[in-house]
Amino acid sequence: MxxxxxxxxxxxxxxxxxxxxxxxxxxxxxxxxxxxxxxxxxxxxxxxxxxxxxxxxxxxxxxxxxxxxxxxxxxxxxxxxxxxxxxxxxxxxTRADVATALGSLSVADATSVPDRPLTVGELAHRLGVHPATLRTWETEGILCPGRDRATGYRQYGPDTVRDAEIARQLRRGGYPLPQVAKFLVALHEAGGAEALATFLDAWQDRLxxxxxxxxxxxxxxxxxxxxxxxxx
Missing domain, CATH: 1.10.1660.10 (Multidrug-efflux Transporter Regulator; Chain: A; Domain 2)
Known part of the structure; x- marks a missing residue:
């Protein structure tokens, strides 16, 4: 030939x-x-x-x-x-972990997100955790707070507060910190929980x-x- x-x-x-x-x-x-x-x-x-x-x-x-x-x-x-x-x-x-984490989120547990940035102490009180826990979550890439220009103190805006509340729910469900961080990355990339569900379906089809x-x-x-x- x-x-x-x-x-x-x-x-x-x-x-x-x-x-x-x-x-x-x-x-x-x-x-x-x-x-x-x-x-x-x-x-x-x-x-x-x-x-x-x-x-x-x-x-x-x-x-x-x-x-x-x-x-x-x-x-x-x-x-x-x-x-x-x-x-x-x-x-x-990884896809299964993200899908399971999405199913673990309870809409009923979500509270209204404040319209102003919170301090470390305020957010810790809101979540019922120690301030050191929030710093650990930041180190693990779960939270990315801003900084006050005058004082340099951490400021947790509405999006970060939402991430913190999701992290708290997942941690209560027994998820280790790396999996929590992985889930939040996927959530951000997809553009929200509803978009993430669609993204997960497409991901499964690709697999x-x-x-x-x-x-x-x-x-x-x-x-x-x-x-x-x-x-x-």
Whole structure:
């Protein structure tokens, strides 16, 4: 087969096939007497495997997996695949933590937020915690108070007070400080609880799509490995 023959199946250009060949994504190809590349069914399956792997692993890691496979270092290829699965599992756990934290918030417990900045003592009294607790939350990235220009004292505006009240609820629910900070970051990025719920649904869809892509990539790579191991 010629480069264009491999390319046609996937709607690619012949140059793209040459680039993949040069990058080590395809196994070494024979050359005709005139110097043209000649590909076999093994190369066609290598291309299918790479394109499927790319959907779940990304271009760079899929390339690394194919290069490791071609040099016979299957253990390294498996490690690269495992690393992607581990990262996806960690992301899935993060999404679950944020979703659980969102469900733990009680609207009934929320009180009206003051329209003026509060001092450390005022906010601590409002929440029923020690002022040192608020400073710890600041260190952990949960709260970001402003500062009075004249005195340099901390000032907790309405948004920060709301974050503090959310943090208090989550802490009462047993959430460790890193998870509380993670939740508030997600809440800010999404633009509020309602937007966060929509964001979480979209996040779950992305995770599901990537999981399916990883399965498809594994299937195509397994077929490619079977062809490589078969007697010629």
């Amino acid at each position: 010629r480069p264009i023959d491999l390319a046609r199946e996937h709607g690619l250009s012949a140059q793209a096939i040459r680039n993949y060949d040069a990058a080590g994504i395809l196994p070494p190809a024979d050359r005709s007497d005139t110097g043209y590349r000649r590909y076999a069914p093994l190369h066609a399956q290598a291309l299918r495997a790479f394109l499927a792997l790319r959907g779940g692993h990304g271009h760079e890691r899929a390339t690394e997996i194919m290069r490791a496979t071609h040099r016979g270092d299957i253990e390294s290829a498996y490690r690269l695949i495992d690393a992607t699965h581990a990262a996806l599992q960690a992301e899935r756990a 599901t799509t990537r999981s399916r892509a990883l399965l498809a990539g594994a299937a195509q790579l397994d077929h490619y490995l079977t062809l490589r191991e078969s007697p010629r």
